Amino acid sequence: MINRLEQEIKKTTFRFVLTSLILLLAAVALSVVWNRSIKDELAIQASSFVRKGISTKEMRGVVEYLNGVQFSAFRHVSLMSPNDEHIITLPPVFDRRTSSQDLMSQILYSSVTIPIFLDTESKSLAAKATYTYSRFELVPYAVLIWLFSAMMLALVFHQAKKKVEIEFEKEVRVKNAELTEEIAKKVRHNIRSPLASLRAIFIEKMFSPEMIFDQGIGVIKRLEEIIEELKPRNPDNTSINSDASKQNTKAIFDVAQMLKAIVAEKKLISKNVEIDLTILNSESSYGIYTFISTAHFLPMLSNIIDNSLQAIKIGGEINITLSYDEESFSIEVKDTGHGIEKEHLTKVFDKHFTHGKIDGSGLGLFYAKKLVESNLGNIEITSDYGKGTSLSFILPRAKTPSWHIDRISLGKYQLITLCDDQQTMIDAWEVKFRGLSKSPEIESFRSCESMEKYIDLANSRLYLVDFDLGEGKMTGLDFLARHPSLSKNFVLVTGHYDEPWIQDACQRLDCKLLSKDSIFQLELN
Known part of the structure; x- marks a missing residue:
């Protein structure tokens, strides 16, 4: 917005300067033309008097008259014979005819030559009078007029600039108010599902400790992402304080x-609705990646599934299908709800359009369409009123990175080495491994420095190491950089999973990367 104001002021300033220059050139040109017409008239009048003097042979009077005319209006006046012989040049101090031949004089001065006839009927040529004058002698007056006009224009420009600034301030206030309201609606919309999950976890207490831990981490992550979205952002839509902006x-x-x-998360809060997830081609490792961040992708999915949940009144199903190929992936959310009428189906992606919701904001599907299409994808919705609705979208697929991991084969490892400065994360891993029929041997450390003392390069260990282990301490990546031979058995487990520089480092060091909130989703065999 500030840049737009600056651009408007620059444009207005440019127009003012350009208009002033055009006015100046016009004033100068007009003064030159006007001066020429005045000199032509004076030269004709003077030549008429000279003709009378020559016909009455009063040459002294002619000279005196020409001297007076030259003094008042011309640089010099020359009288020539019919054969172009020089008779007299006034003023008579020196002959200026030769000095009028150089280029500068031709630019600054102009001449008017008037033939003098004794008899206008017989056209008997008696002499020629040449009147030389300065082209630009009226320019100072034109400049004075231009200065006055420029001052008037400057006053108008100042008033226009002030008006633009006032209008801009009003527009900024309106835009800020609209943006604040839209952000508030978006936050209210996105935070409902995590809060409902927290209620199911901590108030209804209907889940096992493992599920509470797993879903609790996911909900906290969602809340952190919502807060992250509220941070100031630069023009590249990256948080100003984020390392990713660098x-x-x-x-x-x-x-x-x-x-x-x-x-x-949705299964926690949907008691009467069965939600099924199907991933086609699931016999292979998924490795389906997108450039859309979790902070944008999860709210979009959450809203789409919430729409299906609200469309199902009593009992029903929601079937979610993920399919993919080498170039793209698609997600379909199909429900057995009440469906959408035909007349409303074409409007569901319109901003602020809502139907069948008591507290709907009309932003969810609008942002979904905007997000999908801005990432070169396509989104569609079909509905059979009274039977259900199907929404699907397709997006380009990012290349699967070398650090991708979704399962671990424990058979080849004799020992599991955990390193995290938070005891809750070590406890989470231990809960995860206790669920196996044969629990592996586990050792844990709170820092890479202490783990490094017991490192055994010859032993077959699996290293599950946090990235950030406290200020001033060795990071998980630093540890791996010091012991690169461990890369094949090394998994960096971090909440900074989505930082591009960490992803690049794992690619470079040839290790695996796992998000902390994906611990319980990781398959072990």
Whole structure:
């Protein structure tokens, strides 16, 4: 907005300067033309008097008259014979005819030559009078007029500039108010599902400790992402305080992981609706990635599934299908709700359009369409009123990174080495491993420095190491950089999973990367 104001002021200033220059040139040109017409008239009048003097042979009177005319209006006046012989030049101090031949004099001065006839009927040529004058002698007066006009224009310009600034301030206030209201609606919309999950976890207490831990981490992550979205952003739509704003590369995000997380969250709050997730071609490792961040992708999925939940009054199903190929992936959300009437189906992607919701804001599907299409995708919705609705979208797929991991084969490892400065994360891993029929041997450390003392390069260990282990301490990436031979058995487990520079570092060090909130989604065999 500020840049637009500056551009408007620059444009107005440019127009003012350009108009002033055009007026100046016009004033100068007009003064030159006007001066020429005045000199022509004076030369004709003077030549008429000279003709009378020559016919009466009063040459002294002619000279005196020409001297007076020259003094008042011309640089010099020359009288020539019919054969172009020089008779007299006034003023007679020196002959200026030769000095009038150089280029500068030709630019600054102009001449009017009038033939003098004794008899206008017989056309008997008696002499020629040449009147030389300055082209620009009226320019100072024209400049004075221009200065006055420029001052008037400057006053108008100042008033226009002030008006633009006032109008801009009004527009900014209106835009800020609209933006604040829209952000508030978006936050209210996005925060409902995480809060409902927290209620199911901590108030209804209907889940096992493992599920509470798993879903609790996911909900907290969602809330952190919503808060992150409220931070000031630069023109590239990156948080000003984010390390990602310093990177040229873009982070990529695991689609299957995000989809599993949001489905698990919705299952917590949907008691009478069965939600099924199907991933086609699931016999292979997923590795489906997108450039759309979790902070944008999860709210979009959450809203789409919420729409289906609200469309189902008593009992029903929601079937979510993820399919993919080498170039793209698609997600379909199909419900058995009441459906959407035909007349409303074409409006569901319009901003602020809502139907059948008591507290709907009309922003969810609007932002979904905007997000999908801005990432070169396509979104469609079909509905059979009274039977259900199907919404699907397709997006380009990012290349699967070398650090991708969604399962671990524990058979080849004799020991599991955990390193995290938070005991809750170590407890989470231990809960995860206790669920196996044969629990592996586990050792844990709170820092890389202490783990490094017991490192055994010859032993077959799996290293599950946090990135940030406290200020001033060695990071998980620093540890791996010091011991690169461990890369094949090394998994960096971090909440900074979506930082592009961490993803690049894992690619470079040839290790695996896992998000902390995906621990319980990780498959072990």
